[in-house]
């Protein structure tokens with residue numbers, strides 16, 4: 238049993254009231270760590286520390302190059318500790334070690350990339366149409382930024398927010414999900430080791446309702462970057478709007494994954510299976526609605542069922558495991574609930590549909606890879622985010638119908654399709670309303686490429702050069718070079 242402390246103002250702290258909560262391993266349901274149950278007071282302390290660090294002390298005096306150097310040093314430390322961090326993530330969220338090792342080895346790139354960008358943030362000199370006036374712009378940091386992250390990929394989704402925020406000169410308070418706080422606290426040790434000044438990065442652990450809301454409403458907080466559910470995103474957006482705080486929201490998805498009849502079928506089968514069953518379906522970009530052209534529908538369905546049947550469920554720390562548990566007991570209940578809803582709606586369960594009948598797996602929070610065929614796009618199983626290993630299969634006839642079904646959802650985070658026809662690739666990728674489109678591949682992400690949602694899937698884009706603008710504001714400076722300032726009562 239491991240005991241953690243929070244990281245506030247460069248110090249390792251218990252919650253003000255001394256409370257802790259347990260964090261459990263989804264593979265066996267066992268408690269493995271105690272996390273401080275921070276509350277309002279702790280959240281306020283963290284924001285105040287971040288505010289002090291932003292306004293005084295060494296951080297605002299650092300050159301942009303020095304900030305970049307610190308970020309690159311942090312990237313190196315993450316790389317050196319990738320295996321340890323990946324193991325903590327797996328113990329906390331049950332994702333496969335293969336996936337988390339890949340993530341942890343890739344995450345340093347965010348700190349290198351945005352570290353490299355820190356000293357390339359330039360203003361402009363604008364030739365305004367005013368005589369004797371020099372006009373230039375400065376891109377300035379916002380102040381205290383808050384990152385509220387979910388349990389599916391805690392350190393990756395933190396990197397999306399923290400790396401550009403620090404590169405731009407802000408300070409930061411992180412609030413990880415109550416279900417997966419340990420990795421962010423382990424990560425804070427590396428921030429300390431990298432030599433960031435006290436208060437520049439803080440972690441408050443605890444529950445969304447009190448810690449999260451305090452962070453969202455505190456008057457010193459300038460910006461909230463959130464990844465999570467649509468419902469919590471809406472709450473955060475509403476609270477932030479009342480005080481004109483800036484937000485980036487990366488919310489849910491019901492991503493269409495389309496297979497046209499000219500697709501390379503074996504590649505498409507592999508892409509579709511990994512699109513929904515990798516990460517046990519617990520990813521906002523899961524390809525959870527499979528649209529298959531009618532001509533190949535039955536053959537394709539048979540192939541994916543046969544492949545999904547072979548998935549090895551088990552200990553996510555074993556590299557041979559292909560499907561791990563779901564992360565939380567509420568999530569398990571939610572997924573089983575949706576499976577019942579789909580059955581009640583008349584969809585045909587052609588694979589899985591419950592918890593595995595296996596003594597070892599029954600200790601953990603496992604759901605069988607599940608496939609429903611005969612789904613209509615107006616069913617709840619096709620419209621609502623399940624966030625689990627549940628695939629809804631819908632037939633279609635024409636390209637127009639595929640695009641119509643793909644877009645007939647409130648979400649618009651991602652989409653994928655498989656075809657060999659270049660004209661179709663260009664037309665369909667333009668017609669689908671989603672922030673990321675994959676063609677003949679799925680779930681590829683890069684620190685260099687913007688991602689985010691259309692419609693209810695969110696506001697703003699993370700990653701890519703432009704995302705650093707989410708953490709800056711522009712000031713326009715006008716300097717008169719005129720010798721006389723005349724005519725006091727007119728606008729200049």
Ligand SMILES: NC(=O)C1=CN([C@@H]2O[C@H](COP(=O)(O)OP(=O)(O)OC[C@H]3O[C@@H](n4cnc5c(N)ncnc54)[C@H](OP(=O)(O)O)[C@@H]3O)[C@@H](O)[C@H]2O)C=CC1
Nearest residue numbers: 386387413414415443444445449450465466469488521624
């Ligand atoms: N887009 C994505 O990547 C994700 C989407 N989801 C979707 O959300 C569903 C539910 O998962 P859940 O964990 O409840 O997701 P939430 O959106 O509730 O949680 C995400 C983060 O927000 C925090 N939070 C919760 N309430 C508030 C609040 N009022 N103010 C500020 N922060 C808050 C949570 O803290 P705490 O953990 O303490 O509640 C957590 O850190 C999933 O089934 C899935 O559909 C979930 C995870 C990721």
Ligand SMILES: CCCCCC/C=C/C(=O)O
Nearest residue numbers: 389390520522651673688
């Ligand atoms: C297009 C949105 C991409 C979100 C990437 C984050 C994914 C995390 C995960 O799959 O765990």
